[in-house]
Amino acid sequence: MKDVYLFSGFLGSGKTSMLTDVIRQLKEKGLKPAVIMNEFGQLNFDSQSVEEDIPLKEMLEGCICCSGSEKTEAQIQTLLANEQFDVLLIETTGAAHPVEALDAVYSPLFAEQLNIKGIVTVADSKLWLDRDKLSPQVKSLFLEQIRHAHLLLANKIDLLTESEQAKVVFEIQNVNSNAFILQTTNGRVPLHLLEKLHSTVTNNKNDIHSAKIGVHLHLTSRLVEFQKSFTQDQFEEWIRTLPSTVYRMKGYVPIEGMKNPMLFQYAYGLVQWLPEYIRMQPKIVMIGENLDQIQIFGQDSQ
Template identity: 25%
Template sequence: MMNAASKKSTVFQNIPCTLVTGFLGAGKTTVINQLLASKPIDERWALLINEFGRIGIDGSLLVNFQDEAIDKNSIAIREVSGGCICCTSQLPLQIAISRLLSDHHPQRLIIEPTGLAHPRELIHQLSAPHWQTALQMQAVITVLSGVQWQQDKYRSHDGFQAHVKDADVLVINRYAHLSDSDKQALQAWIAELNTQVHVIWASTVQATPDNASLATTDITALNNQLATPSHIIAQQRTVNISHPPKRSVGLRPPNTALSPTSLSSATQANKDNLVSPDAELPYRYHETQQDMILAGWRLPAHYVLHADELQEWLLRLPSWQRIKGVVHTSDGWLQINFTPDSLTTSTVASQLDSRLEVILQAGDESDHMDLEDASPVTSAIDWEVRDRELMTLVI
């Protein structure tokens, strides 16, 4: 009989691992869904999702793996929320990967780092000696949105460029509106950042208004990369990333006064105990990372919010870059996935609680105006007002 030590050695030996990166809102979920849907039926896969915020929503947004044709037990998903696994402390990454490997014994691991991170530190970490025998690193797949690239604020953004620089394969989507000259300019821009990257121009097939998939030829090209070794990871690059402190506060139930005093007390009580899955609901957190402001809310499942008014409220948030959530509404449980170029909602099964997360662009009054009527965000945004506004939407 195989003893525990030999079994562990077998589990951690040369497991193919793929990074799927891309800037915030690039379309990584569609690509990962496609990879999961293409999984051989007799294989066990694992997916590690790193969310920059603290609420934990992306696992719910990955819906295709729940298809009846796919054995749910053959795909394990673990979310690491509340910061970037690309930071200089490797402990969260080591724990998350080790647990996935030991608990589920996958035959393939896919890692999705947050879209706000510079992936080079993660690449460096996964090149460390203690992973070189456990993980067999395959091509780094990076998703790039043609809609985003056309805007100078993205093209000139260090974080946006970082994903292209550290890619083995670049999957370009949302480019149908680009002219031939635009495509040539995009190719030249890519070549300046990364001369070795392999480019896939991915066309999509719209199965339903809320569900898109890649064309068959693109799926084949993408799947081929799962068995292609990464030359980027072999270079063992490094980057330094710092993280400012985070804040979390308790909220009052609807129809209850939300006074500055009560919020201050909640903040004081939680300042050394950041938002956790076991925290008393409802609550909200907010934090600043790089030049982005993140905020999230978790509400009890019995709170039912006006569906239309909720979406209108979310879209009025200033200079938002990403909005996502799974929320109990007057139209049932809704999955919300908004980017500046795509507003998607769909119905989902009942959840244990409602979750919302928003990412806003911080800046001066003249910076980062995404929508004509949007106002810029500053670090002094009044979150108490936002809390009260959200609570008024509860039926």
């Protein structure tokens, strides 16, 4: 099992500084990291900060959370197959919504090989105080990156007065009362805080764990395996009963009359089915909140 951390935050918030420092701490501990960096432009200058002996995959000209999702899966598969590493660090573009970024990392192809530790969001403290000057779309994304974090870094805290520092922490806590908030500079975060994060997905097909830092956190995942086939209508009828707190599902569903389980994707209430020409394991990954309260279709005995 490889531990995976997903680093989120706006451009200029301090993600790369955090990445560089976490790499240093991991190497001092004798652990070998691998890195996936995601940028919109054609040239990723930040990758120059990653040392040559570290396996590095770059997502250029695209976003990890949209058309780049399949590329991300392929890059993770390549790393798992060809590289020796202990920890995978994924730095998302500043425009990535954390749920979509997490969705790109979760794949039924390798879900059992990865231990997703959580989302670490770096928030620019000064930008937070000036957030009302942002466009509505950018401000909304800023809030979402904070709301879904498992660990929050209130960065550049040295640029604020004591009263401003207290205001930032109080207001961020109102957005995300579950995550631990670390006031820091230069993106510094002690490795032990990252290691305290607990897995948000498990190997056991019927189990679910919330990420924790002393308290349960809201964003969780669940790996479900199917033992029998269904019709598409039966499965979609079950999907229509799901609450809005189920954000994403993807994987392979065994459908009656089909030789191989079909590729299935679900997002924002929309369903997509595609035929699969290779026999894949019949299992899906779910991402959302309060997943332990959902009865899985075809598994009434649980």
